[in-house]
Amino acid sequence: MHVLDRIERKILLNASRKKVWDALTDAEQFGQWFGIALKGKAFAEGETVEAPITYPGYEHVIWKARIERILPQTLFSFRWHPFAVDDTIDYDKENPTLVEFTIEDHAPGILLRVVESGFNEIPDARRQKAFKMNSRGWDEQMGNIENFLK
Structure with a gap:
């Protein structure tokens, strides 16, 4: 089965540009909605x-x-290893994917777009699962940031 090389999601957020930007780039805020202990x-x-x-x-x-x-x-933007959840695998031997968040004004709020690309570089054995899990994950994370900004 052919897996696409990129996942793209977008959401219109009812928040100021600064608030959205801080939720993305302030590590502690990012961790709160993304689910990472970044305190x-x-x-x-x-x-x-x-x-x-x-x-x-x-x-x-x-x-x-x-x-x-x-x-x-x-x-x-950042690079990471998608769905890197198996502690028996050395993911550092793989090429990471690129995650890019862009924000733009889009009345009445801010349009947040996330693109994760580079799945064609992931080893065949885990490419499809990583793509599927991250596709689902980005759907969830768009809801998470929206809820965080309410």
Whole structure:
């Protein structure tokens, strides 16, 4: 079965641009809605951030992301290994996918778009599952950020 190389989701958020931006790029806020214990952490370009996942059933997993770009109030991106939940696999031997969040004004709110690309680089053995799980995950995360900003 052919798996697409990218997942794309978008949501119109009823919040100010600054509030949406802070929810994405303030590590502690990001952790609250995304489900990662990022208290005391910060995001900086070129840095790798590691923290335990707090999402039920995945507490044994360490979230690890390399922050790529932070373009103020516009773009926040990082690289990670999608659905990296098996502690017997060395995911560092794989190419990570790229997650890009972009925000733009879209009356009456802010349009948040997330694109995760690079699934064609994931080993065949886990590509389909990673794509499927992250497709579902992004659906859920769009609802999570919306609820967080209410």
